[in-house]
Amino acid sequence: MSSSPPPSNLGRRGLRNAAIMSVAMLLLMFFLYFRMEKSQRDEMADEIFGGLAGAAILYVVSVGVGYATWKYREALEAEKEERLVEKLDAKNKSGVRSSSLGLPFEEVTKGIASSPETVIVETWLDDSTLERLEPAMLESLGKSRRIRVYVLNPFSPSVTRRGRDRENKKGPEENRQSICGTLEYLARVAAKARVSAPVLPGLLAKPAASPGKLEVFCYDSLPSFSIYSWHDRAFVGFHLEGVKSSEGTHLEVDLRVGLGPQLTAHIANLGQMPSLVAVDLGRSIESQMEALRMAVPDCPEIEGAFAAAGPSKPASPLRYLVPSAILGMVIGLKTKRLDEKGGGGDGEV
Numbered sequence: 001m002s003s004s005p006p007p008s009n010l011g012r013r014g015l016r017n018a019a020i021m022s023v024a025m026l027l028l029m030f031f032l033y034f035r036m037e038k039s040q041r042d043e044m045a046d047e048i049f050g051g052l053a054g055a056a057i058l059y060v061v062s063v064g065v066g067y068a069t070w071k072y073r074e075a076l077e078a079e080k081e082e083r084l085v086e087k088l089d090a091k092n093k094s095g096v097r098s099s100s101l102g103l104p105f106e107e108v109t110k111g112i113a114s115s116p117e118t119v120i121v122e123t124w125l126d127d128s129t130l131e132r133l134e135p136a137m138l139e140s141l142g143k144s145r146r147i148r149v150y151v152l153n154p155f156s157p158s159v160t161r162r163g164r165d166r167e168n169k170k171g172p173e174e175n176r177q178s179i180c181g182t183l184e185y186l187a188r189v190a191a192k193a194r195v196s197a198p199v200l201p202g203l204l205a206k207p208a209a210s211p212g213k214l215e216v217f218c219y220d221s222l223p224s225f226s227i228y229s230w231h232d233r234a235f236v237g238f239h240l241e242g243v244k245s246s247e248g249t250h251l252e253v254d255l256r257v258g259l260g261p262q263l264t265a266h267i268a269n270l271g272q273m274p275s276l277v278a279v280d281l282g283r284s285i286e287s288q289m290e291a292l293r294m295a296v297p298d299c300p301e302i303e304g305a306f307a308a309a310g311p312s313k314p315a316s317p318l319r320y321l322v323p324s325a326i327l328g329m330v331i332g333l334k335t336k337r338l339d340e341k342g343g344g345g346d347g348e349v
Contacts, residue, residue, distance in 0.1 A: 017066075022059040095258025096251050100235075103129075103246045108228050108235060109136035112147070115230030119267055121150045122226045122245065123158075124179040129246055134189055141193035141212035149186060150270055153218040153277065154179040155293045161222065183216065183285045190214045190281040220275040220296050227263055232256050234263055 112118045113136040125133075137147055152159055154176040193212060226237040226245040234253045237245040253259050270276065277295045279288060 017062070019059070021062070022056075025058075093258050095254045095256070095260040097254055098252045100250050100252070102248070103226075103228070103235060103237060103250055105132050109133060111228070111230040111233065112136040113139045115140070115145065117146045117148070118228075118230045119148045119150075120226075120228055121223075121267060121270065123152045123223050123239070124175075124182045125151070125185075126178070126244075127181070127185065130182070130185045130189075137189055137214070138193055141189075141214060143212065145212045146215070147212065148215045148217070150217050150219055150267075151179055151182055152223065153220045153275070153292055153296055154289075155296045156220040157296075158220070158222045179218075180285055180289075183218075183279055186214065186216050186279075187281040187285060214281065216279040216281060217271070218277045218279060218292055218295070219270050219273055221270070221273065224266070227267065229255065229263065229267070232260075234260070236263065 109132070112133065118140065140147060159175045159179065160172045193214065223239055225239060228235045232255045234255055235250045236253055236259075237248055237250045239245055240248050251259075253263060255261070255264055275295045275297070277288075277292055279285070
């Protein structure tokens with residue numbers, strides 16, 4: 001999506017020049033009028049008023065011509081830039097338009113607020129990210145638009161793997177709580193969007209617009225990248241080791257070519273996964289934990305199994321030395337007894 005061209009100063013210059021010329025003409029006529037004798041003033045009155053009328057007409061015409069020229073120049077510049085962007089996109093087969101370090105929140109919030117439909121794919125979203133996205137999400141929902149959010153199922157084994165990738169010191173259970181916090185935050189956003197404006201009394205009352213649709217899904221899959229998409233544009237981040245996706249490199253992608261259709265297919269595949277769970281934001285998140293757990297085929301049955309999913313500790317050497325020591329003691333005692341019996345027999349002979 002190209003940025004709009006800067007507004008032209010041609011219109012402002014036209015208005016300023018027309019005003020200056022009109023004022024100058026008006027002052028000149030008044031100067032000439034008062035320099036004339038009384039008899040000449042009466043004769044020239046009609047001509048002066050005609051001149052004023054002509055100046056007014058000239059001013060109106062100048063303003064109209066200046067405004068029309070201004071709008072024409074702006075439209076022409078916008079069309080040239082749009083054609084240039086189309087030519088560049090046609091040559092760019094990869095679909096990657098630009099790159100940035102970190103998620104460009106300003107661009108993302110503008111896209112969410114202006115797009116009829118927004119799709120967000122993440123592992124989970126921390127509170128700081130959600131706080132920056134919330135105003136744009138509420139604005140979009142207030143305009144009866146649709147937002148879809150995909151986050152990891154809190155019981156998915158991928159939660160543990162992603163925790164290792166980020167090298168965070170939290171365990172699987174704490175990461176699961178982070179996802180639950182994301183779901184609860186989104187439920188609060190949906191609740192705010194459902195609150196209708198106060199009804200005005202009498203004839204001023206207006207029917208409240210229906211709120212938009214905030215849909216949240218939990219997927220069970222090893223996350224490949226984060227996606228923030230709308231219209232024909234998306235920002236893609238990567239789940240690199242030791243880096244939060246929102247702080248890493250992001251690519252601006254044209255969804256129509258190159259990498260774009262692959263991202264669209266990835267989102268479609270997530271939506272068709274049998275283990276995908278639609279979260280009901282109108283209900284308590286805690287009450288839906290069992291349904292989320294049952295959607296993961298290899299989910300551990302007990303809470304302690306999540307901790308067992310971490311890297312295994314090396315076994316202690318005593319585990320192997322103790323049995324050998326006990327066995328050696330038993331064999332040594334038996335040998336001693338046999339030696340004592342053998343020694344007693346030789347003495348009797």
